[in-house]
Amino acid sequence: MNVLECRNLTKNYGSKTALDSVNITLESGRITGLLGPNGSGKTTLIKLACRLLVPTQGDISICGNQPGVETKKIVSYLPDRNYLPEWMNCRDLIYLYEDFYEDFDTQRAVDMIRSLNIDHKIPMKKMSKGTKEKLQLILTMSRRAKLYLLDEPIAGVDPAARDYILHTILSNYDEDASILISTHLIADVESVLDEAIFLKEGKVILQDSVDSIREQSGKSLDEHFREVFRCWES
Amino acid sequence: MSWTFKSDQPIYIQIVERIEIRIVKGEYPPGSKLPSVRELALEAGVNPNTVQRAYADLEQNGFVRTERTSGKYVTDDAEMLISLRKSLSSKYIEELFVRMTELGYSEKEVIEAVKAAKGEN
Incomplete structure (x- = not known):
């Protein structure tokens, strides 16, 4: 069964169209990159999948269900900004996740936090930006979800932290789970992706496997992206 | 640290070549067990499906064989290794x-x- 399916999905904000008749299917066991420049509709798509937004037109379904209570049980979502209470420390956050999610694997979270040497007692507001992002990713990936929606998981952190984050993603997902990673930092995620979706001004302009894009264009995904989204005429 | 890849070739093909080199060098000796898909994916910093595809390719060419339930092994056929x-x-x-x-x-x-x-x- 398809983990995520969008049919003619459209979202307007007033007169502005953020997503325009998008058709996407994600199979299980795949890591897909949702790639596009700023303002292309990446976050809108992810928010529709979490029912933080409702479609203007069209359908979106997760394992056959409309986004809602049932899908929230199986979707683990990492927003593009910190949404957790800043006064909480690691322990508080682990309790919070345990309370909210049946599929939260506490031991997995504790082990990863330990390996990062984060002090259990300091609140989030005293952590560096990189540490906060790593911590949020650890919490997100510690759920045994069917679908992980990661909105810009590597933006704003240094290259070493990026490697850590990608390693954490690769080492923590179950084989039948799917991951959708939105980013514009393509060179960094390219080697972990099965598939790429290019979004441009709210439209899907390409969905294909990364290997076949490389084969057909003779270029890396990053180079191909730069060509497709070039900002000037030569 | 993850492997680096050339940009003009599919990643799985580059992984195939790295494994072939390791086999020829004796880093993966004849008849020995290869790392699991997951292990190698983490070492290379790539998607497990990509490693799976590389192993399938090696298997098709006869350099690697699968033993049910226990994993992938380097061939111990000396002629195959010479031809590799x-x-x-x-x-x-x-x-x-x-x-x-x-x-x-x-x-x-x-x-x-x-x-x-x-x-x-």
């Missing part, structure tokens, strides 16, 4: 010729240049 070594070496030689031809060398000049470079060292 040969095919890697002819690939490198071909690359050398392609590059030298770009520089305007004839075949004969390439061979002379190789001999001369070896004599110098």
